[in-house]
Amino acid sequence: MTHAETLHAHLDGGLGTVARAWAVTRRDGTVYGFTDHDRDLSFEGITFRADTGLSARALQQATGLSVDNTEAMGALTDSAIREEDIAAGRFDGAEVVSWLVNWADVSGRRVMFRGHIGELRRGNGAFHAELRGLTDLLSRPLGRVYQKPCSAVLGDKGCGFDVTRPGYFHEGPVTSVKETRSFHFADLSEFEPGWFQRGRLVVLSGAAAGLSGAIKRDELASDGSRRIDLWEPLRAVPQPGDQVRLIAGCDKRFETCRLKFNNVVNYQGFPDIPEEDWVFVHATQAKTTSGGSRR
Known part of the structure; x- marks a missing residue:
């Protein structure tokens, strides 16, 4: 039974x-x-x-x-x-x-x-x-949105990009944390400022291990360190020395997919879709409407 x-x-x-x-x-x-x-x-x-x-x-x-x-x-x-x-x-x-x-x-x-x-x-x-x-x-609503920006999340099944490839992530200790949303790193010189903007921060050790957040800003701080700000503060308090993984950011544009990630074959947006204003354009008054040259 x-x-x-x-x-x-x-x-x-x-x-x-x-x-x-x-x-x-x-x-x-x-x-x-x-x-x-x-x-x-x-x-x-x-x-x-x-x-x-x-x-x-x-x-x-x-x-x-x-x-x-x-x-x-x-x-x-x-x-x-x-x-x-x-x-x-x-x-x-x-x-x-x-x-x-x-x-x-x-x-x-x-x-x-x-x-x-x-x-x-x-x-x-x-x-x-x-x-x-x-x-x-x-x-929950399902379906595909037809838009210019890519609808995939970097690294997911639709995107297909391997975010563990060298040059697209960094793992190391955080030197200081402010209000659980601003992280400072001693040396990220191998990555240009803004490389991780729109990416993701994942805490690997300490009290906040397993938590992650979306990166709002990636810039050089006044003291020469690298500052990573999150959109929302983490809901646990990381400590200096905790290991953190930073994942490169993607702004969903066709140019970024082609030049930064070389992953244009998996681009999930429609870069050539007309703008909204195109819908309201009046029909032409020209006598020739075949689509050919007017000359």
């Missing part, structure tokens, strides 16, 4: 020794397991801990394409979910799977919910996480 059939057979017996269990997988691959049972449970290669104080409201499910949703609540503890991790955004968009499981025999279980974390609030030593079902993804 399948796991679900085993659970149903157990429930048909009239004695239900069931509990709920949740697995939370962050985008960096870290997995957390929780259960509302009074002892730990283990299955699917995950240990579901009972000492986290996690609870959840009743799951609201609907037929059709309506979005299933629920909410999970729990205490913030150093051994489970830490407040600084939530503040840093490490749980944003994390995948969530919920089971109904026979705690006396975990082979009897059934997935009741699969989705991701939406809005996440914290305060007074606890957190409240909105859980959104898989049908929430169907509400």
